[in-house]
Amino acid sequence: DTEVTQTPKHLVMGMTNKKSLKCEQHMGHRAMYWYKQKAKKPPELMFVYSYEKLSINESVPSRFSPECPNSSLLNLHLHALQPEDSALYLCASSQSNMGFTGELFFGEGSRLTVL
Amino acid sequence: DAKTTQPNSMESNEEEPVHLPCNHSTISGTDYIHWYRQLPSQGPEYVIHGLTSNVNNRMASLAIAEDRKSSTLILHRATLRDAAVYYCILSAPGGKLIFGQGTELSVKP
Numbered sequence: 001d002t003e004v005t006q007t008p009k010h011l012v013m014g015m016t017n018k019k020s021l022k023c024e025q026h027m028g029h030r031a032m033y034w035y036k037q038k039a040k041k042p043p044e045l046m047f048v049y050s051y052e053k054l055s056i057n058e059s060v061p062s063r064f065s066p067e068c069p070n071s072s073l074l075n076l077h078l079h080a081l082q083p084e085d086s087a088l089y090l091c092a093s094s095q096s097n098m099g100f101t102g103e104l105f106f107g108e109g110s111r112l113t114v115l
Numbered sequence: 116d117a118k119t120t121q122p123n124s125m126e127s128n129e130e131e132p133v134h135l136p137c138n139h140s141t142i143s144g145t146d147y148i149h150w151y152r153q154l155p156s157q158g159p160e161y162v163i164h165g166l167t168s169n170v171n172n173r174m175a176s177l178a179i180a181e182d183r184k185s186s187t188l189i190l191h192r193a194t195l196r197d198a199a200v201y202y203c204i205l206s207a208p209g210g211k212l213i214f215g216q217g218t219e220l221s222v223k224p
Contacts, residue, residue, distance in 0.1 A: 106158030
């Protein structure tokens with residue numbers, strides 16, 4: 001199984017809502033990532049988890065809150081978002097993130113619209 | 116973090132080779148060069164990566180300049196399914212893959 005599964009595929013939320021994006025992998029990978037991608041732009045790194053601990057936060061606003069409950073799961077909790085946060089949110093995983101030489105496996109993304 | 120520069124777009128004919136260039140003049144000695152591609156409505160997909168020597172796999176070849184300031188992704192026979200945005204990326208410490216702007220490749224039948 002070489003898949004990264006993201007749910008939901010589409011999410012519409014209001015600025016006062018609280019919602020979560022979920023990501024799952026069963027490849028035994030110990031590093032997981034959140035990227036944000038706006039239309040016609042490259043993916044931008046948001047967070048990196050290594051062995052279930054947050055290792056990189058790319059100065060992401062606190063209205064985005066990541067969580068890694070175990071080595072297979074990665075969540076992104078959303079609260080009080082702005083319309084400009086509408087984007088495709090991509091999850092990825094890799095065997096590790098140390099001395100990185102390997103392959104990132106990406107999910108298909110969750111398309112978020114904030115009204 | 117070191118950056119990459121790629122042409123915004125390129126065109127190719129089906130079944131012809133495609134050479135996608137990438138400049139990375141600020142690359143450090145330990146940065147790996149990665150290529151990913153993103154088909155419409157999908158997440159990015161790994162293509163190939165290398166450090167100093169040229170690399171081949173079933174999808175493509177990666178030619179790295181001797182001074183490592185540039186590289187070229189080579190698709191040996193383009194197909195319609197190769198139409199995608201191709202990203203040249205340098206890895207940064209801690210597992211950061213910072214995507215460049217990418218090259219949108221179109222393939223004509």
